[in-house]
Amino acid sequence: MLFSPLTILVFLIFVFSFLFLFLFIHIGIITIAFERIGLTEGQTFAFLLISLLGSNINIPIKRMPLPAHEPFGMTADFFGMKYPVPMQNPREMIIAINVGGAIVPFILSCYLIQRWGILLEPLFGIFSVAVVTYVLAKPVPGVGIALPVFVAPLMAAFVAIFMGPSVHAPSVAYISATMGTLLGADIFHLKDLKKIQAPVASIGGAGTFDGIFLAGIIAVLLA
Secondary structure (H helix, E strand, O other): OOOOHHHHHHHHHHHHHHHHHHHHHHHHHHHHHHHHOOOOHHHHHHHHHHHHHHOOOEEEEEEEEOOOOOOEEEEEEEOOEEEEEEEEOOOEEEEEEEHHHHHHHHHHHHHHHHHHOOOHHHHHHHHHHHHHHHHHOEEEOOOEEEOOOOHHHHHHHHHHHHOOOOOOHHHHHHHHHHHHHHHHHHHHHHHHHHHHOOOEEEEOOOHHHHHHHHHHHHHHHHO
């Protein structure tokens, strides 16, 4: 079967146009979300760049020996989502903190609290989201701590609206979603890390980075 070079060119233009449109809409939504919490376009770009680069940086803070066990490899199923688990048999676990998924959201949350002079609402939101995410988050062997994506943003948006109509509601929603998820899903589950049996456990890293980042965006938009 022969294909015209023109047909291939049109197909490639269509693919690249689709990807460009997807990225344009995606970045546009993120920009709108961060404008609602008071960031400029330049600050939003810097935040996204640092978050992206920082998501690949894990700062080791502790080494933990693991009990001997048989190597395993499987596909874990959690809330309808399948997580591929590589064949592995780690003898120790390195506990680290992820820059993009933990440190950057923490700094931005502190900045928002200081800028808008809010404290009670974010603390109440963080506590509420942390309790819910702690209950629903479960350790998945070989993968990490798994949590349904929309739990944190829905809870954070509800708290932000419940606290009363305010221009600070988007900021409260972002702080509640990101810090609440970090506490409830990661930090409060540190005692369960041995159940994961993974060579590296990153606070705010891997899939949790995506969860925390998306939780902040969705919560802001909902609020």
